Amino acid sequence: MNEQQALWTGGPILLIEDEPSVIAFLRAALERKGYAVVNAASGAEGLQRLSNGRYAGVISDIRMPGAVNGAEVHGWIQKNRPDLRTRIILISGDTANSETQAFLAHSGTPSIEKPFRVQQLIAMVEKTFGKP
C-alpha cells in the first residue's frame, strides 16, 4: 500500500455497518475529526448508495447479515467504482473464518480488527482517505 497519505477527494464516508453501538462510536470518532458519515445498515443498502453517490471512501464491516457481505462490497467497488478502488477499509470482527483471512491477504485491502482503538482507526482513515 502506498505509504503516503491519500489525497482528500471530499464527500462523506460511507459506513456500511449493522451494529448500532459500533456505528455510534465510529460516527462520533470520525465526525470529531471532521469527517462526514453516511451509514448503510447492510451490504445491499451500501451498494445502492454507492451506485450514484460521491464518497471520500468506504468503511465496511466484513460480516453482516443479509445477502451482501464486506467482501462482495469490495468486489463491486473494484468493478463499478474505480475512483473508490483504493479507498476502502474493512472491519473484521472475526478472523477465525479462513475465507476472510484468505480474502484479506489476497486483496491487500486495509483492514482493522474489532475491537480496535480509536487512534488506530483514525490513523488508517487519514492514510487511506486523506484529511478533510
Added chain:
Amino acid sequence: MELAVEAAQSRHLPDFLEQFALRATRMLDAMWGGVAVYRARETELHAMPGGSATTEGAADWLISCARDSQNDVETRAIPKEIAAGLPFLEEPGVVFFVRIAASDNERLGTLCLIRNRKTLGAEEKRLLRALASHAALSLENFQRFSQLERSKRQWVEDIDAISDYIVVHDRAWNIVRTNRSLASHLGVPPVALVGEAMSSLRQIAETGSDLPCPFCRDTQRTKEEYVAASAERIFLVSTSRTPGASDDDTRTIHVLKDITDRREAERRYRELFDSIQEGLFFATPEGRFLDVNDAMVRMLGYASREELLRADVSPHLYPVPEVRERFLRALTERGVLRNYEETLRRKDGTLLHTLQNITAVRDARGRIAQIRGLMLDVTEQKTFQSQLQRERDFNQKILNTTQSMILVLDTAGLISYANRRCYEAGYQEGELIGHRLVEWVEASHRKDFDAALETTAHGHQVENLELRVRRSDGSMGHFSISLSPMRDEQKTVNSVVVVMTDITDAALLQAKLAHSEKMATIGRLVSGVAHEVNNPLAAILGFTDLLLENPEVPGSAREDLQIILQETQRTKDIVQDLLSFARQRPVQRELVQVNSVLRQTIKLRSYDFASHGVEVIEDFEEKLAALGDSQQLQQVFLNILNNAYDAVQEAGQRGSIKIHTRRKAEMIEVAIIDNGTGITDPQRIFDPFYTTKQVGKGTGLGLSICYGIVRAHGGEIQCWNNEMGSGSTFVVRIPVATEAALSAAAREVGR
C-alpha cells in the same frame, strides 16, 4: 470125475480129504491112507477115517517124506521106530507117496498109502496117477471156492461195517439182505430180516410212495436218490437196481444215509443267515450277489431276495467304480478285509454307509472265485458322526476365530481350556492351563472376580464385568469379562465359560471420540460467543478512547476510564484466545524438524529452568520430520513446558522434565514427563477455562488452544498422571512427513 464133483460140492475140505484117502486105500488094497496138503509153509496131514491114531513121530515122518518126495510116485520102507507108532501096521510095509499137482504143476499135496505089498503094478500106477489128478482138480476147485467164500464173507463184513443202512430186496418186495447197521437199528440180527417184507421197514422212514417198499419210488429207473424222513430222522436214500438174468434175479439196493444232523445244521445255518441283523452275502468278484440274507435285502432297499439276486445291481450299487477296483486289489492282496468301509447306493438312490468284514474264496489258481462278507449299516452313525463333526468344526471355528479370549474354568477357578485367541494374545499354555485365572486379574479387582465366579458357580450368568487384567506382556489392560455357567447332565454347574475382551483400545477410542466431539462443540460455542462479544467490546473500547480524548473529562474520571480501558483490553485478550482455540487456523504446511522446534522451545525457558534447578532431560530420536506450522507447534510445546514447569515448582522438590521423541509407526510421538504435582483431572485439562492456576494467572485456554493446533495437524494430544511416583505425562502425536512430502520439500530447498 465123480470124486471131483463131490469134492467141489463139499464145503468141508478135511472130510473130502479123509474120504478120498479111504477110497484110495481101498482101491489099492492098502492098510492106511492119508493126504498131506500144503498151505503156505504148513503141511497138514489128513488121515483116512479111523486112521488118525498115528503117533506124532510117525505123522512128522510121513509129512517130511511127503515134502521131500520128488517124483510122481515114490516108494519108501517104513523104519522100525516109525512102524512102532503105527498100530495098524501088523508087519513091515512100505509107503507110496503120490504127488498131487495143480494144472500149473504147483504141488498141492501128497497122497500117502501104506501096504505090505511093496511093488506096484503098472495098472496100479496108472490108477494112482488118475487118483492124484482127480485130487488135484478137487483141491484146486476147493481152493477157488474157499477164496470165493472168504471174499464173500469179507464183503459182508464190509457191508456190515458201513454205518449207512443197506437193504437189498427182490422183485417180490422181500428182503434179501440187510447190513448189520440196519438190523441193529431195529434191534434184531441181520438174518432175522431175510425173507421179511420190505414194508416192515416202513418204521425207519418213508418216501411217501404207494409201493410195498417204503424206499422205492420209480422201479423203472436203475438209480434213484431222494430224501426220506421219519418223525425224528432224515435219510438220503440212494437206490440202485441190478437186473438179473431172469426177473426173479432183479435186486434193488437201498442205501439210507442219515443226514438228519447235516440237515439240521443246514437249517440252523439258514435260520441264522436269515434272522441275523447284519447283512450277509456271497458275491462274485464282479459284484453280482449269489446269496444274500433278508437283512441285506432290507439294507439295500430291495423288495425281495430274488429281486436283488436277479438284478445286475453292480453298476447301481457302487457309485464310484474306482473305489470298487481299489477294494478288489486290496482283497486280492490280503484275502481278508476287516472293518472295511464302503459307501453303497440303495435301490432308491440314497447312500448306505457300510462297515464290512470280507473274505475272499480263491480258486485253484489263486484267483478270487467268490466274496463272502458281513455288512453293517453304519449310515446313521456316519450321519450322526459327520453331523457331530460338522458341529464340532463349527464350534471350533467360532472359538478360534472370535476376537474374544474364551476360557473354561472349573468351579475352583482353574483354567481347563483356552481358545486360540488367548495364545495369539501371547499367553503361554503353561501359564494358563491348570492355573487360576484370578492370578491374572489386577490385585484390587480380584475380589470382584471371585465374587463373579461364585455367582456363576451358583448358576447365574455374569455379563460385562469390567476388570483390569494383566496382559501376556505384563501390561494392564481393560477387559470386559462375561462368565456363564456350564452344567452337566444333572444340571449341576461343573465349569464356567469365561469370555474376555480387551476393550482398552475401544475405551480409549471412545473417550477420544467423546472428547473431540466435546471440543468441537465448545469450539463452535466459543466462536459464536466471542463474535458477539466483539461488537459491544469494540463500542466500549471506542467510547472509552473518545472519552479519554475529551478534554472536558475530569482527571479522576480519566483514572476510572483507564481501568475500563485496561479491563476491556483483558476481555479482548480472552476473546482472542478463545478465538484462536476455536479458529483452527489453517496450518502452514512446511517441513518441520520436531526436535529442533523442541530445542528452540526449551531455550525460551532455559533461564527459568536453570535458575530454579529444574533438570531437563532430552531423549530424542533423530530425523523426525513432520509437515506443519513450526510457530504453532512451538506454542504447543511451550504451553506444555510451562505447565510442567509450574507443576514441578509447585511440588517443591527437585524438578525434572523428561522429553522423549520417538517415531511410532506413522506418527511422531513427543512425550513430556514431569515429576510435579500431577493433574487433578486429566480428562478435563483440555477443556476451555479449565485451570488449576490461581485466578488471573492464566485464561485457562492455553491447553485448549494446544488441543486445537495439534488436531489441525492431524494429530492428537493426551495427558495422564504417571502410574509410578508423581507427576504427569503429556503426549503429542503428529503424523510423520511422507516420503513424497520430504522429496517435495527437498526440491523446494533446491530451487
